Every structure is written in structure tokens, then in C-alpha cells.
Amino acid sequence: MNLNRRLFTTLAASALAASLTAPAMAADLAAIESAGTVKIGMLVDFPPFGITDMSGNPDGYDADVAKALAESMGVTAQIVPVTGPNRIPYLLSGQVDVLVASLGITAERAEKVDFSNPYAGISIAVYGDSGLDVADKAGLSGQSISVARASTQDTGVTAVAPEGTDIMRFDDDATAVQALMSGQVKLIGASNVVMSQIAAATGDRFNKKFDLSSQVQGVAVAPGSDALLAKINDFVAEAKSDGTLDAIHEKWLGEPLPEFVKNPK
Amino acid sequence: MYNFNFQPVFENLDLLGYGALLTIRMSLIAMVLGLIVSMLGAVAKTSGIRPLRWLVDVYVEVIRNTPFLIQIFFIFFGLPAVGISMSPDTAAIVALVINVGAYGTEIIRAGIESIPGGQIEAGKALGLSPVQIFRYVVVKPALRNIYPSLTSQFIYLMLTSSVVSVISANDLASAGADLNARTFASFEIYLVLTVMYFLLALGFSTLFAAIRRNFFSYPASR
Missing domain, CATH: 3.40.190.10 (Periplasmic binding protein-like II)
Structure with a gap:
């Protein structure tokens, strides 16, 4: 009985450890394109970046960026609501392909996920x-x-x-x-x-x-999703130059995209 | 299991001690001014002058039927709109005085009304002047009758003053909140604050009991 319990505890602990150290699931650009949808995680409780509109759909700065991103990739966006603490686990376990979740770019996070160039900032x-x-x-x-x-x-x-x-x-x-x-x-x-x-x-x-x-925020992908990240960086660069991000920033924050996001140090 | 760490609290006891002093000072000022407001209110309410009575009625009902938090917000954030701007600490004292004045008015009014008419007539028969009658025959016995209610209202005022940090006024609670923001030892800090507020309340009770022994310890028929 005692031994069984100890065995179970050990097994459970090692299973947990394994799941925590399991290699992150890199997102495959080709697979996303053939499926025709990209799963994008975003916060819905962080106005004005992520909110839920009157009819219960995700809305806000991040939602507009997510839709523009999917459009530039030629696929449809499937927005998955995530929360502050679980957004990186969602990404690393492959439940979402991309995070457009107001994720501030920090050195600590950059060890776990790959960041695009900044698309927003506070x-x-x-x-x-x-x-x-x-x-x-x-x-x-x-x-x-x-x-x-x-x-x-x-x-x-x-x-x-x-x-x-x-x-x-x-x-x-x-x-x-x-x-x-x-x-x-x-x-x-x-x-x-x-x-x-x-x-x-x-x-x-x-x-x-x-x-x-x-603090600038970036789109995040799982490590190793290089093709996808390159595609996202192309989108961010284009959205900055053609005024898409300015328009979205103007809509939600009342001014064009600030200089520290456009040309980060 | 939560690991208690009182280190940050003990290192900053001077900060909390200063906060306690601010709370004591603020409460004492509010109690003295509040007592004056209450007396004036009670006299106005028991006077025969109708418009004055109505005015005090409105004051008492409005204050006693609205939350203190709203009153203090109104005084600090609302009054600047009509040109009355006070510092947070002043606004806190004004709000406390206005609040305790309304409750005190009702308490003292009850005390004044508890004085039998025969007692006042006895004062007149002894040849006392109206001021003497008011002072010795009405107010003093009235205060003696309602002393426990009035002092517990004052202690409640001291405890209520813990919310004044919402308008950024400084007191014991705001000292605790600032310390909490720096050290994140919430449980330890609030435990110590609880003890400190309890000791403050106990101190005020002792003070009030001493005042009672000195001023109201004459024998009475009732």
C-alpha cells in the first residue's frame, strides 16, 4: 500500500516532469497553409488590446492584428482565448500556432518562445x-x-x-x-x-x-518555427510601412503606432 | 504551508509607528471637532426653530444613509468642481468630522431629550441663569447619559479612518499598504496592523474611561 503509493507518486512526478521538459511543438508553416486556418491565441481580458465584444467574440487591438496577420498569410484566423498565465503553455503544447497576446518581449520569455519584431507597446x-x-x-x-x-x-x-x-x-x-x-x-x-x-x-x-x-510586445511562436516566424516578421514590417498598424493603433489607442514600437532600439 | 516572514515588518516598524501617530492625530482632531458639530446639531434639533431643525434633519439623514467611502470621494474629488480644493489629509478630517457629526447629533439629541422637564424647572427655581441651566442641568447630565454610545461612536470613527488612503491621505492603513507594495509580506503586515488598530482602540477606550471617572462620577438618582 505504502509502496504502491510511493510508486504512484514517483510515476506521476516523472510524468509531470516529462511533460514540463517535453520539447516544444514547433508550428509548421506548410501544415498551417494546407489546413487553411491558423490558430491564434489572444487575451480577452486586457482592454483595449484584447476584449470580448457585445456578441461574445474576441475583439481589440490584438484581434485586429491577428486577423490582418491571417489575411496576409492567406488563411483564416481561428482565435483561441488564452489567459496571462497559460498563454505560453498553450503555445508550447501546440494548442495554438501563434500568440498575438500582448506578450511583452523580455529576455526571460525569449528563452522559451521566439518573438517577432514588436507589433505593439505600452x-x-x-x-x-x-x-x-x-x-x-x-x-x-x-x-x-x-x-x-x-x-x-x-x-x-x-x-x-x-x-x-x-x-x-x-x-x-x-x-x-x-x-x-x-x-x-x-x-x-x-x-x-x-x-x-x-x-x-x-x-x-x-x-x-x-x-x-x-515595453514592446511581440507575436510569439514556439521555438523552431522559423519559416512561420519569417512570414510573421514580413507581415509586421509590411503592416508598419503600409499604415495597417497605425490605423489599428489609432482605432484602439487614439494615436498612430508610437516611435518606440516602430523603430525599437 | 505559508512561510511567515516578519523581517520586513520589524525592519519598518518606524514607518508603521509614524502611520499610527497620524491615525491618532487625525482621530483626535476629528473627535474634538466632531463633538462640537454634534453639540451644535443637537442644540439646533432640540431648539424650537423649525427651518434650523429641518436643515439639521437633512444633514443627519443624508450622512447616515450614505456610505462613508462615497462621502470622502465626494469631498475630495467632487468639491474641487465648485472651487473647494483640500489636501488629502484635510479632506479626510473634514469627511470624518461631517460623518461623526451626524451620528453624534442624534446621540446627543437623545441625551438632551432624556432630561426630564422637571429638572430644568428645578434649575429655574434655584435661580440659575439660562446658560447655567443649559450647561449644568441639561448638557452635562445628557452627556453622562449617552457617554457610552458617544465614545463607541468615536472609536468607530478611529477604525473608519482606515479607509482614508483611498484619497491618498496618510495614516496607519496607508503606511501598511505602502509597505506591502514594497515587500509583498501582506499577511504579516495586516496581522501587525490588526494588532496595532486593536491597541489603538483599547487606548482610546482607556482614555474615555478616565475622562468618565473625572467628569461624570457624581452620584445620580437614576
Whole structure:
């Protein structure tokens, strides 16, 4: 009994280990083309990149890019909703061929998946009243700036703020934005995603002061899918030059594709 | 099994201690100002002047029937629209005073109404002036009657003040939240905060009991 249980545990553990270390399933471009569909994983809970529309279909920036990608490959897109934690396992186990899932390009992830050139990006910056002159971090001194507590922008602002900056930490982006809109603060640390929503409501009342950090996102494929990746990179390059990505970015984020995504360092 | 690590908490006890001081200061200011608002409200409510009574009625009903969170949001984010802009810490105190004032008004009104008319007439018969009657015959016994309700409302005010970090005001809870954002030792931090709030409440209870012994420990017929 005891031995059996131990045996079972050992077997289960080794099976699990095997499944975790199993070689990733590379996607075959020819197979995708002959099937006529490409399975694309995307987030549906990350507005405005991935959302679910009124009729329950995936929509958003990533969905538009996914459809454009499939079209350029001459196949139809089959969009598979994935979540933040399971998107890379979905890709590596072959349940999707491609991820257009707002996956930020990091060195850590690049060890597991192959990234295309960036097709989107999120930047964190200091924004504020258009009339206010704050050119760099030194200009923060004597100003009040709102951030969402414990967010990337909180870390970013706290790191650069000089002595005499009044950093006001709120529970979330919505409240930090409220502080800006009601005039309780003159500046805010926020992402371009949040700012595009503010701009939609307030026009040119606020503008960008200076950048804090940025993160680009790439289309991901399983390692070894070189033909597919080359095809995707062709698509990204073409979509950047012919204005497809500008139009999609304009539609969802209210401005053309930012420079740090177009010409990454 | 969760691994407790109190290291980050103990390393930053000064931060939490400072937060506790801010909470004590904010609560004390709000209690004193709140008591004044409550007295004025109760006097207005028991006075014969109708418009004044209605005004206080509206104030008490609006505040007692809306959540504190909404009130504090309204004061901090809403009032700038009409040109009244306060710092987060001031807005927090104003919100607490307005809130506790409404509850206190009702509590003290009940105390004043518990004074039998004969007692006031007795004061008049003794030749006391109206101010003396109000002070010694009405207010003091009234406060004595409702002292437990009023002080528990004040302790509740101190505990309620833990939500003021939503408008980025600084207090014990926001000190804990900042520490949590840096160290991610949530469970340990909130455990220590619980103990600290409990000790604060206990401290206030002791203070109130001492005040009671000093001011209200005369014999009464009832």
C-alpha cells in the first residue's frame, strides 16, 4: 500500500516532469497553409488590446492584428482565448500556432518562445496639464503627482522623483485619474493605454511630459518555427510601412503606432 | 504551508509607528471637532426653530444613509468642481468630522431629550441663569447619559479612518499598504496592523474611561 503509493507518486512526478521538459511543438508553416486556418491565441481580458465584444467574440487591438496577420498569410484566423498565465503553455503544447497576446518581449520569455519584431507597446510616462512646463524628472520637484499604488508607474515615478515631489498614491488607475481630472493633482504617472482613455474624455487638456519606461510586445511562436516566424516578421514590417498598424493603433489607442514600437532600439 | 516572514515588518516598524501617530492625530482632531458639530446639531434639533431643525434633519439623514467611502470621494474629488480644493489629509478630517457629526447629533439629541422637564424647572427655581441651566442641568447630565454610545461612536470613527488612503491621505492603513507594495509580506503586515488598530482602540477606550471617572462620577438618582 505504502509502496504502491510511493510508486504512484514517483510515476506521476516523472510524468509531470516529462511533460514540463517535453520539447516544444514547433508550428509548421506548410501544415498551417494546407489546413487553411491558423490558430491564434489572444487575451480577452486586457482592454483595449484584447476584449470580448457585445456578441461574445474576441475583439481589440490584438484581434485586429491577428486577423490582418491571417489575411496576409492567406488563411483564416481561428482565435483561441488564452489567459496571462497559460498563454505560453498553450503555445508550447501546440494548442495554438501563434500568440498575438500582448506578450511583452523580455529576455526571460525569449528563452522559451521566439518573438517577432514588436507589433505593439505600452509606455509609462508622466502626463499633466498642458499649460504646465515639466520637461524632465527635475521638474517634478514641488509638484503633486498621482499614481496607482504599487503599479509600474508608482515604481517608475518613485525612482526618479527628486526631493520635494508630492507623490499621491491611490488604490487604482481610475482613482489616480480622478485626482488629475478633478484638479487635485497637476501630474499623473500612467500608461499610454490609460492616457488614451483620458484624452478621449478631455481632448487636449493634458499632454505628455516625459517618458519613464516602455515595453514592446511581440507575436510569439514556439521555438523552431522559423519559416512561420519569417512570414510573421514580413507581415509586421509590411503592416508598419503600409499604415495597417497605425490605423489599428489609432482605432484602439487614439494615436498612430508610437516611435518606440516602430523603430525599437 | 505559508512561510511567515516578519523581517520586513520589524525592519519598518518606524514607518508603521509614524502611520499610527497620524491615525491618532487625525482621530483626535476629528473627535474634538466632531463633538462640537454634534453639540451644535443637537442644540439646533432640540431648539424650537423649525427651518434650523429641518436643515439639521437633512444633514443627519443624508450622512447616515450614505456610505462613508462615497462621502470622502465626494469631498475630495467632487468639491474641487465648485472651487473647494483640500489636501488629502484635510479632506479626510473634514469627511470624518461631517460623518461623526451626524451620528453624534442624534446621540446627543437623545441625551438632551432624556432630561426630564422637571429638572430644568428645578434649575429655574434655584435661580440659575439660562446658560447655567443649559450647561449644568441639561448638557452635562445628557452627556453622562449617552457617554457610552458617544465614545463607541468615536472609536468607530478611529477604525473608519482606515479607509482614508483611498484619497491618498496618510495614516496607519496607508503606511501598511505602502509597505506591502514594497515587500509583498501582506499577511504579516495586516496581522501587525490588526494588532496595532486593536491597541489603538483599547487606548482610546482607556482614555474615555478616565475622562468618565473625572467628569461624570457624581452620584445620580437614576
